[in-house]
Amino acid sequence: MPAPILPSPAPVPVSAETRLAYVLQHFTLAYPGAQAVAVGYPATRPEVEIADLSGDFFNEINPYPPAPCWREWQGQQVPFFFDNSVENPLLIFEKHKVFISADIISAAFYLLSGWQEYFSSERDQYQRFPYAASVQRSYNFVMLPVVNYYFSVLKTAIEHVGGQALALRRWGSQQAEFAAFISHDVDRLHSAWKAPAKTALQQGRFWLFGQRLWRHLTQPDAWDNLEAVAAATAKYGAKSTFFILPSAEKALNGTPNADYPLTTALWQRFHALRQQGCQIAMHGSLGTATNALKLRDESEANYLVGGLRFHYLSWAPRYTIFVVEETGFRYDSTLGFAEHVGFRNSYCQPFYPFNFFAGRAATFLEIPLVVMDTTLHHPAYLQLVPEEILPFLQPVFAEIRKFGGVATVLWHNENFDPNNTQNGPQQFHEIMGYLQQQGAAFLTGHEIAEEITPG
Secondary structure (H helix, E strand, O other), X not given: OOOOOOOOOOOOOOOHHHHHHHHHHHHHHHOOOOOOOOEEOHHHOOOEEEOOOOOOHHHOXXXXXXXXXXXXXXXXXXXXXXXXXXXXXXEEEOOOOEEEOOOHHHHHHHHHHOHHHHHOOOOOOOOXXXXXXOHHHHOOOOOOOHHHXXXXXXXXXXXXXXXXXXXXXXXXXXXXXXXXXEEEEEOOOOOOOHHHHHHHHHOXXXXXXXXXXXXXXXXXXXXXXXXXXXXXXXXXXXXXXXXXXXXXXXXXXXXXXOOOOOOHHHHHHHHHHHHOOOEEEEEEOOOHHHOHHHHHHXXXXXXXXXXXXXXXXXXXXXXXXXXXXXXXXXXXXXXXXOOOOOOOXXXXXXXXXXXXXXXXXXXXXXXXXXXXXXXXXXXXXXXXXXXXXXXXXXXXXXXXXXXXXXXXXXXXXXXXXXXXXXXXXXHHHHXXXXXXXXXXXXXXXXXXXXXXXXX
């Protein structure tokens, strides 16, 4: 299938004022008690003065800025884009003023807004912006929430001027240091038998094939397990968010959507799960990331509203923001790299994507995806063996805890199959036990959105 023609990037420059407002909006979400201190570029004579080093970059459509300079901050080597004055200390303190020698406003806007993927024409076979084309891959910082480090620099400057310590956002009724969002994309409920049956048939073991087929026809499928998934999550005091795929039609390129119809019996099960505190949300079928009418029809026809994640993590940077805004979802949780664990927008907290045509923050909240089960073991992705998974994830979770973020975990219901020993139930329980031990507040997507924007 040929790639669709991408629309031309927005020709309107993004002004320094727009970039500053967008970044400061998110800084105050990260540090809700931040006092009013003037932050800006030299021309405005602010109390916290940011070096103006982006030149004409934001007046053009280049997806990639000059290479970052690396500075140490909080014991960590951090890449600073738009920083050509590394001979100067990062922070220069005066009595009632602080100079920041790197243009952390431009750098934060560049990463958080998704500038690189909006202006890049690189796309993979699913029309997604690929990890291989990202600055996170080029400079090897995908597992570091770089924008949070920039905010830590700004926090230090504001505290010096304002004379008061700033506190990070806390989560849940227990005011936890960080949150965990446990979600499950329900792509398949009736297909666990297919691969073993196919193998038996290929091997000429017809009796075994017949046995698999008979079991499929007479017993529940091993992946038809939503209640068991909810129970597994509930062991840790958490509530599952299930993203339900309402379309069973294949995409135009033959890629499958759901293998199940939304029957009355299945809806009764969803209702029972809701009664237990689980959230039932929308899993946008293939094609809906670029088609607001199709997404709205599927959503409203099946009463799947509020939360959204697109199937196959489909996200077309020049289309999808408009689609989600047009259809009125309160939050989305698609933005993570399928190929790698970490931070696609270099940020570990929920944020508002940037609408480049409107020149403003989007109207919906993004709860970025950090960990997907498929990423951990898929032969095209990380290929971790079971005992490597939790140690690999621990540094990522530590960064999220450090900056009061959200550890969004996607574990498909099919990977609760006991026969999966690679990225299956045991690995899920190890992750959940670790997050619980670290003091995470387990929240649904709706609860996270409510904490950020009540009502």
